[in-house]
Amino acid sequence: MLPNLFNNTTIPVLQEVLSFSQARHNVLAGNIANADTPGYLVRDLSVDTFQERLKEALTRQAAPREFTLGDVADREPDDAMREVRDSLKTILFLDGSNVGIEQQVTEVAKNQYLHNLTVSIMNSQFRLLQAAISERV
Amino acid sequence: MLRALDISTSGLVAQRIRLDAISGNLANMSSVRNERGELQPYQERFVVFQPDEELRSRDGAVGVKVSEVRTETVEPKYRYQPGHPLAIKEGKWKGYVAYPNMDMMSQFVDSLIATRAYEANLGVMEVTKNLSDQSLRIIG
Numbered sequence: 001m002l003p004n005l006f007n008n009t010t011i012p013v014l015q016e017v018l019s020f021s022q023a024r025h026n027v028l029a030g031n032i033a034n035a036d037t038p039g040y041l042v043r044d045l046s047v048d049t050f051q052e053r054l055k056e057a058l059t060r061q062a063a064p065r066e067f068t069l070g071d072v073a074d075r076e077p078d079d080a081m082r083e084v085r086d087s088l089k090t091i092l093f094l095d096g097s098n099v100g101i102e103q104q105v106t107e108v109a110k111n112q113y114l115h116n117l118t119v120s121i122m123n124s125q126f127r128l129l130q131a132a133i134s135e136r137v
Numbered sequence: 138m139l140r141a142l143d144i145s146t147s148g149l150v151a152q153r154i155r156l157d158a159i160s161g162n163l164a165n166m167s168s169v170r171n172e173r174g175e176l177q178p179y180q181e182r183f184v185v186f187q188p189d190e191e192l193r194s195r196d197g198a199v200g201v202k203v204s205e206v207r208t209e210t211v212e213p214k215y216r217y218q219p220g221h222p223l224a225i226k227e228g229k230w231k232g233y234v235a236y237p238n239m240d241m242m243s244q245f246v247d248s249l250i251a252t253r254a255y256e257a258n259l260g261v262m263e264v265t266k267n268l269s270d271q272s273l274r275i276i277g
Binding site: 100102103106109110113116117120121124 | 139
């Protein structure tokens with residue numbers, strides 16, 4: 001019952017974006033912590049790959065599925081996000097030559113903006129649901 | 138909007154490199170040998186900036202990058218120190234020691250300018266972040 005309630009909103013997508021930005025924040029924090037570590041290679045999670053996979057998952061989800069009789073409860077639609085979740089595990093190792101503390105802090109700020117944006121949208125989604133449940137604005 | 142952050146970051150990096158060069162200049166104010174140990178007074182290093190086309194926003198704003206670090210080629214400053222073990226043995230400058238010819242005051246002024254420019258870039262970043270926070274208020 002409850003998963004279906006959320007699946008009509010963008011909350012599952014936002015959840016993926018949130019966990020991505022949190023994972024990326026951890027990686028970037030590690031970079032700053034190791035700013036003076038000799039031989040340390042800068043790590044990052046690829047935003048492009050993540051967004052590419054998210055886009056693919058969304059188009060797959062939006063595509064009308066073919067139903068045959070007796071096959072209605074066969075697949076849960078939130079399976080589509082599995083590959084998106086995998087992109088959290090692929091850590092990029094960048095060549096440490098040209099990356100300084102400033103770039104890392106800027107990436108943290110940009111990531112924070114993505115996080116805040118996602119939380120804001122999520123909040124308004126929950127407010128909408130709340131309004132529908134309580135029949136009160 | 139977020140491209141502005143990248144552009145400001147390129148400014149931060151460029152000014153930090155410039156500050157590094159200035160501290161190197163000041164540290165080597167009396168280096169009479171070069172990095173290979175040969176007898177040649179230190180020459181001032183200049184950091185040259187150029188617009189970075191890779192950091193171009195859709196509206197044409199460009200970032201900055203260090204195009205080269207140039208080494209000054211000026212006559213050394215000769216000081217008469219005949220008892221110095223590195224004094225020149227013969228010729229016109231016999232008994233003199235060649236020191237770097239560098240103006241300490243202009244180095245200080247340059248370092249002030251670089252610091253202010255760094256702060257200015259930080260200020261722009263603060264404004265950019267404020268702007269994006271304000272746009273978030275449209276949703277929230």
